[in-house]
Amino acid sequence: MLVLSHKDLLKAGCFNIPMALSVVEATFGKYAKGEVLFPDKVSQIFRQETQERINCLPATILTEKVCGMKWVAVFPPNPTRHHLPNLNATILLSEIETGFPIAVMDGTLCSDLRTASISAVAAKYLARKDSEVIGFLGAGEQAKMHLLTMRHVLPSLKVCKVASRRKESEERFIRQMADILPDMQFVPCDSEYEKAASGSDVVITAISAQLPLLQAEWLGEGVFYCHVGGWEDDYAVPLSVDKIVTDDWHSVKHRTQTISRLYQMGKLKDEDIYGDLYEIVVGTKKGRTSEKEKIYFNGVGLSYMDIALAYEFYKKAEGRECISLETLKESVFDDAKRYIVL
Amino acid sequence: MLVLSHKDLLKAGCFNIPMALSVVEATFGKYAKGEVLFPDKVSQIFRQETQERINCLPATILTEKVCGMKWVAVFPPNPTRHHLPNLNATILLSEIETGFPIAVMDGTLCSDLRTASISAVAAKYLARKDSEVIGFLGAGEQAKMHLLTMRHVLPSLKVCKVASRRKESEERFIRQMADILPDMQFVPCDSEYEKAASGSDVVITAISAQLPLLQAEWLGEGVFYCHVGGWEDDYAVPLSVDKIVTDDWHSVKHRTQTISRLYQMGKLKDEDIYGDLYEIVVGTKKGRTSEKEKIYFNGVGLSYMDIALAYEFYKKAEGRECISLETLKESVFDDAKRYIVL
Numbered sequence: 194m195l196v197l198s199h200k201d202l203l204k205a206g207c208f209n210i211p212m213a214l215s216v217v218e219a220t221f222g223k224y225a226k227g228e229v230l231f232p233d234k235v236s237q238i239f240r241q242e243t244q245e246r247i248n249c250l251p252a253t254i255l256t257e258k259v260c261g262m263k264w265v266a267v268f269p270p271n272p273t274r275h276h277l278p279n280l281n282a283t284i285l286l287s288e289i290e291t292g293f294p295i296a297v298m299d300g301t302l303c304s305d306l307r308t309a310s311i312s313a314v315a316a317k318y319l320a321r322k323d324s325e326v327i328g329f330l331g332a333g334e335q336a337k338m339h340l341l342t343m344r345h346v347l348p349s350l351k352v353c354k355v356a357s358r359r360k361e362s363e364e365r366f367i368r369q370m371a372d373i374l375p376d377m378q379f380v381p382c383d384s385e386y387e388k389a390a391s392g393s394d395v396v397i398t399a400i401s402a403q404l405p406l407l408q409a410e411w412l413g414e415g416v417f418y419c420h421v422g423g424w425e426d427d428y429a430v431p432l433s434v435d436k437i438v439t440d441d442w443h444s445v446k447h448r449t450q451t452i453s454r455l456y457q458m459g460k461l462k463d464e465d466i467y468g469d470l471y472e473i474v475v476g477t478k479k480g481r482t483s484e485k486e487k488i489y490f491n492g493v494g495l496s497y498m499d500i501a502l503a504y505e506f507y508k509k510a511e512g513r514e515c516i517s518l519e520t521l522k523e524s525v526f527d528d529a530k531r532y533i534v535l
Numbered sequence: 536m537l538v539l540s541h542k543d544l545l546k547a548g549c550f551n552i553p554m555a556l557s558v559v560e561a562t563f564g565k566y567a568k569g570e571v572l573f574p575d576k577v578s579q580i581f582r583q584e585t586q587e588r589i590n591c592l593p594a595t596i597l598t599e600k601v602c603g604m605k606w607v608a609v610f611p612p613n614p615t616r617h618h619l620p621n622l623n624a625t626i627l628l629s630e631i632e633t634g635f636p637i638a639v640m641d642g643t644l645c646s647d648l649r650t651a652s653i654s655a656v657a658a659k660y661l662a663r664k665d666s667e668v669i670g671f672l673g674a675g676e677q678a679k680m681h682l683l684t685m686r687h688v689l690p691s692l693k694v695c696k697v698a699s700r701r702k703e704s705e706e707r708f709i710r711q712m713a714d715i716l717p718d719m720q721f722v723p724c725d726s727e728y729e730k731a732a733s734g735s736d737v738v739i740t741a742i743s744a745q746l747p748l749l750q751a752e753w754l755g756e757g758v759f760y761c762h763v764g765g766w767e768d769d770y771a772v773p774l775s776v777d778k779i780v781t782d783d784w785h786s787v788k789h790r791t792q793t794i795s796r797l798y799q800m801g802k803l804k805d806e807d808i809y810g811d812l813y814e815i816v817v818g819t820k821k822g823r824t825s826e827k828e829k830i831y832f833n834g835v836g837l838s839y840m841d842i843a844l845a846y847e848f849y850k851k852a853e854g855r856e857c858i859s860l861e862t863l864k865e866s867v868f869d870d871a872k873r874y875i876v877l
Binding site: 196230232233235236237239245247249251252253255260262264266267268271275277281283285287289291292293294297 | 538572574575577578579581587589591593594595597602604606608609610613617619623625627629631633634635636639
């Protein structure tokens with residue numbers, strides 16, 4: 194049984210963008226064929242006021258003969274109370290030939306890479322192929338990871354605009370990303386969200402706002418908008434687009450994201466959702482069909498993707514003697530540059 | 536984060552019978568006060584024919600500030616197909632102050648000790664204090680563990696009878712147990728189940744029979760019968776006793792144990808169940824009230840007990856440098872004698 198820390202995963206070459214994208218696409222195919230077990234998550238909430246909780250998300254990829262569980266702790270007071278991240282994740286994997294565990298690993302890299310890879314697979318099918326400008330509302334870990342995966346599926350991207358509540362976050366984003374992507378032109382937006390969104394071919398909100406920051410009129414013709422967080426765009430945004438695509442509408446509609454809220458208010462119906470991403474990946478439904486369409490993508494997280502990706506991590510790390518057991522408490526980008534495969 | 540193999544747990548002094556019994560009693564008290572989160576388990580079944588599966592059982596002991604998850608693989612074909620045990624378990628623990636994981640451990644010792652400790656706590660309240668003779672149907676791991684815990688709560692036990700399908704199993708049981716309990720008198724029953732049960736003050740079926748082996752007329756006045764397996768006693772057994780006690784009737788009634796089957800057939804009703812063990816431990820209900828009562832105890836497994844016990848293991852092992860990552864593939868009794876605390 195392998196025990197893999199974040200550093201072990203980096204050293205084993207797991208921070209690999211093309212690998213993650215190809216796992217996500219392949220796993221959508223397996224999901225479509227019924228080769229995935231995907232039970233409901235179990236949530237244990239310890240304090241109602243702060244919603245401190247641990248979610249337990251088991252899943253199985255039958256054809257890969259791997260079953261696993263992602264264990265995600267969400268502790269919103271951590272940053273202010275303990276100077277620790279509000280999220281941490283651990284992944285356990287077992288093979289299903291004899292049922293023995295094969296690995297336990299820090300789950301941060303896997304989670305972050307999975308989220309951004311699903312969004313990028315969405316962009317591959319739903320963004321304009323000639324997209325040149327990407328705009329970010331939010332400059333944190335998820336924004337950075339999204340830039341790396343988006344750039345891979347949209348190699349025409351040349352300009353990256355970024356707006357964050359805090360100027361220092363924009364600066365850190367640009368400093369770290371320019372170091373990894375020297376050919377990209379970066380534009381700090383001085384906390385002006387409109388500046389980041391207007392005129393962008395791809396707009397990404399990766400921000401923990403719980404406020405309608407993004408306005409519908411900022412989105413131009415042909416935009417691909419990727420909603421990563423919770424509630425960060427005005428209700429008019431989803432109501433004004435041509436297609437809404439989700440990773441799993443069945444899950445999304447019971448959450449508290451913008452389109453979930455609209456659904457619960459009765460202002461959005463099942464038939465207003467164009468489809469789930471896997472249907473587009475396997476070709477049951479078409480992706481973008483015109484240069485002018487505005488397309489909205491909402492991801493909620495697919496834990497079976499975490500298990501599929503963690504299993505690829507395991508295969509890369511297999512045979513290594515790598516045992517350092519600290520759970521990641523910093524940014525996945527700290528000290529990661531030399532390990533990233535773009 | 537500690538990674539604890541079975542051997543690490545042995546060396547840390549976790550194979551400790553009085554500790555396990557005291558954790559179980561204390562945790563029943565916490566459960567009664569609402570200090571335990573105990574969500575439904577998630578079961579992933581990989582092959583319907585063989586019921587090969589992995590169960591995921593999360594739970595939290597709020598007052599101990601510990602949340603955990605037991606991951607139990609049940610692969611019935613393992614012994615014949617791979618010469619491996621049909622069960623293995625892994626336990627993950629996180630503290631709930633900041634939500635970080637603190638330990639991952641082999642779960643076999645914890646599971647086995649927990650099951651036998653719950654049964655022994657039942658015996659403490661439900662068996663006659665002067666019980667001298669204990670009879671086992673089944674001679675496997677659970678039977679052995681039950682003998683160790685039962686002897687602790689019923690120090691008057693002098694004679695242990697054991698009947699198994701295979702003579703060699705009886706012999707191995709006696710060889711291993713006589714080595715640990717030199718004062719106990721052992722009686723092999725040559726596969727005659729009646730011989731093991733008749734005249735015994737405590738009868739334990741710990742056998743994977745799926746057949747009505749134990750007969751009602753073999754049970755004498757004042758007996759405490761502890762049902763550990765699935766279906767191993769005749770329907771007349773529960774129908775002829777004075778009290779039926781469960782560890783968690785709400786869970787038991789949906790399973791496939793003897794009393795679950797009777798409930799599903801309509802031959803046993805909610806009001807026929809005297810109570811759950813925790814009610815007796817905390818004093819809401821009385822335990823044994825006469826020397827003549829026949830009492831039936833049915834355990835189904837309480838995963839929150841595993842988390843409570845695993846946390847005690849963690850505290851014993853804390854501060855140790857103990858990293859050997861193999862999952863246990865043998866008997867917990869192999870090489871364990873010098874570590875057991877009776």
